[in-house]
């Protein structure tokens with residue numbers, strides 16, 4: 001133990017250049033200089049008992065002047081360049097040779113050391129002897145005197161470190177105890193940190209527990225790399241408290257420097273790996289792009305996305321949200337699972353038109369009207385309403401007008417009207433198809449937590465159109481349904497509500513989007529399926545089907561020019577005469593709209609295009625004066641049999657001449673033969689109804705489908721059986737019940753109807769009845785076939801044929817009352833399309849006739865009935881029931897539309913008969929209930945009992961008939977409005 005070491009008064013001194021040996025430290029030095037070799041030889045190697053030597057720090061001349069050094073002024077001396085744990089090279093001769101006047105600065109304190117190990121070596125080839133010595137520092141001493149002993153020095157020394165007894169006393173000092181604890185704690189910390197890095201600190205830990213703390217201080221400090229000055233000051237710290245506090249400071253400093261170094265290393269390592277990774281990925285990306293030939297954009301695409309987002313004009317709160325999302329994206333690697341979804345989301349945010357709008361020029365209503373007229377024929381009322389709508393927008397651009405909803409059968413121009421509104425407003429048009437949408441998420445989008453989530457159709461539409469104020473068409477709004485996935489209609493409610501759509505919340509977008517600038521227009525085939533709250537937010541504008549005359553005009557003015565243009569033709573190449581268009585309408589289409597008509601016309605245009613393209617010799621037809629130069633050229637080329645690909649046309653010739661030159665031989669006029677060839681044999685003909693009702697048991701009904709009204713035949717037959725009723729044709733429960741009711745009623749009235757001789761006779765005895773609704777693949781339901789079923793059964797049992805020109809609709813009760821049904825307008829139009837001129841309707845549907853275009857009504861006979869007997873009366877050629885003449889209906893249903901009421905009132909004031917465009921061209925429809933057509937008055941005048949001056953124009957009827965003061969139920973139809981009179985008087989006039 002160092003405390004018990006007896007220090008001699010004189011010690012041979014080994015110089016230690018710029019290094020300090022501290023007590024407790026162990027060093028290995030290599031002695032090569034003659035002086036140190038001599039010292040080792042004499043003091044250590046040759047002595048039996050190895051003594052102590054003093055190791056004294058020596059300062060280099062450059063470093064001199066600091067600290068307490070002794071300068072004995074002994075001229076040249078050896079100086080060892082000590083390397084801890086390596087070799088100490090002392091080569092005084094060399095130094096002396098270089099600088100003989102060099103002064104060696106000895107430190108005045110050193111450490112006595114004991115040799116733990118010695119080894120001798122001989123350098124080759126010089127043969128010089130060297131020693132390697134392992135020394136252990138034992139205790140401090142101070143130099144009293146330094147003197148030479150041969151080539152090396154000896155010093156008279158004084159012990160500085162405390163002896164054992166002194167130590168024991170000093171250790172009682174509470175300050176020292178405190179300092180010791182502090183030192184130990186710091187040392188422990190250091191050990192803990194080192195432990196994480198290297199596992200070999202176990203020994204040092206053991207030292208902490210066994211070695212006295214003052215020695216520990218030296219040992220710890222000796223193991224760090226500290227400056228020579230600090231080493232010296234440690235050597236000079238003879239006082240224990242000073243030594244401990246200095247050591248604590250140094251250990252702590254070392255600890256901190258390790259921690260900082262560790263942090264830096266971690267950071268550097270992290271950065272390195274990240275940048276290496278990025279570098280690698282970029283290299284890969286570049287390679288992929290090069291492979292794809294797409295290496296033009298080297299710029300960071302996230303940065304590009306950010307720029308795009310900046311220019312999107314998002315509101316501040318949404319911009320903040322977008323930035324947050326962008327930051328998240330930046331932290332992700334492209335291969336990470338959420339990367340592409342996050343990127344897609346940001347792309348959407350950047351693409352949405354937050355601010356962008358289509359510039360709306362000052363609205364010119366006249367131009368808008370012209371544009372509407374140009375695109376659509378007829379539809380006067382609808383266009384008028386659109387102009388009103390536009391006028392309101394002109395006066396109050398931010399007006400929250402109603403949402404227009406065009407309702408009508410397919411192909412009547414609902415969609416194209418909506419796009420015309422966009423054109424008139426110079427706004428972009430976007431169509432959102434809602435047909436079959438059952439999932440609310442289709443409207444509102446899926447939340448981003450779902451895999452493959454997407455924005456809703458509205459947001460998607462806005463992204464496509466890239467402006468926030470388009471005209472948005474919600475197409476087929478009646479075809480949305482609801483199921484477990486929610487109710488799309490409820491989302492649409494929010495969209496169409498001006499109060500709510502300012503902050504429309506798409507689940508995917510997750511930030512509000514302002515839809516208030518969008519003009520919404522909706523279309524539907526039927527009103528009924530539209531949920532009432534949704535309907536409440538819209539203004540329904542009905543577009544009835546077109547009459548054949550209207551279809552003809554539409555075809556001539558709009559469809560044919562459009563179809564020709566679409567096929568690269570003109571009227572110079574293909575002419576479709578009116579007569580042929582009429583035939584197409586009659587024989588090939590039977591629809592409310594004009595879509596099939598357009599399709600058929602397109603088929604003709606395609607066939608014509610082929611024909612014209614096939615005409616190879618067309619170019620040769622150029623007249624000589626038009627093209628004298630090239631015809632000869634052509635002739636020669638044709639003679640060679642070569643193909644002509646290009647012709648040179650002189651500049652002086654105008655286009656008209658050219659087209660004339662081409663036109664005449666190529667003009668193709670569509671004729672019946674071409675119709676048949678291209679469109680096939682006629683699909684419909686007017687005799688169809690007659691053919692189908694040629695046998696008893698068949699009646700003609702009118703039904704309502706989503707394609708508008710339809711004619712529905714009902715076929716009944718009987719065969720041997722047990723009285724069963726068979727029903728076929730994909731029928732629903734309601735229609736099956738109607739059939740039961742019809743059969744029951746017919747059986748109950750069999751005797752009255754003269755279907756059987758006596759009332760007790762069972763009509764179904766040994767018979768089965770089979771009723772079939774043709775077009776078996778189409779599902780049918782509803783109560784409106786009641787009257788048709790009865791007629792069919794009566795026809796079957798009576799074996800009388802039903803009139804081919806009469807169609808009917810109406811629900812029937814078991815007692816024979818005829819109840820009103822829906823879809824009257826479409827049904828009447830359907831009958832008209834089929835060429836059926838008589839229609840039997842329930843009397844309570846009289847009001848619905850006002851909706852039927854008067855042009856249609858004019859050519860038809862509408863028979864209103866209250867009871868099934870009335871139906872039977874009208875449905876057969878000969879009367880089924882002996883009915884008394886019922887001409888007592890003294891009601892004139894007076895429900896004029898407002899406009900005509902005003903006119904009528906004015907006329908009344910002036911006490912003048914009503915004249916004018918409305919009245920003069922009025923069509924009078926008088927419904928004679930229970931009157932045999934043969935017995936009708938030939939001519940009559942309609943007058944109001946209290947207003948005799950109001951006269952409708954007389955109508956010529958085929959038969960002559962004398963009748964006095966007949967009061968009839970009548971419907972007066974004016975071209976644009978129907979007036980159904982309450983009570984009127986028919987005063988007969990003789991022929």
Ligand SMILES: Nc1ncnc2c1ncn2[C@@H]1O[C@H](COP(=O)(O)OP(=O)(O)OP(=O)(O)O)[C@@H](O)[C@H]1O
Pocket residue numbers: 375376377378379408409410411412413414415416417523524525554558559593594595598
């Ligand atoms: N009155 C009209 N004048 C000119 N063209 C018309 C008219 N009505 C319809 N058309 C033309 O008929 C075609 C079909 O019209 P559109 O697609 O608008 O029908 P729709 O009522 O929207 O049908 P759907 O209910 O099936 O969507 C269009 O080419 C349209 O221009």
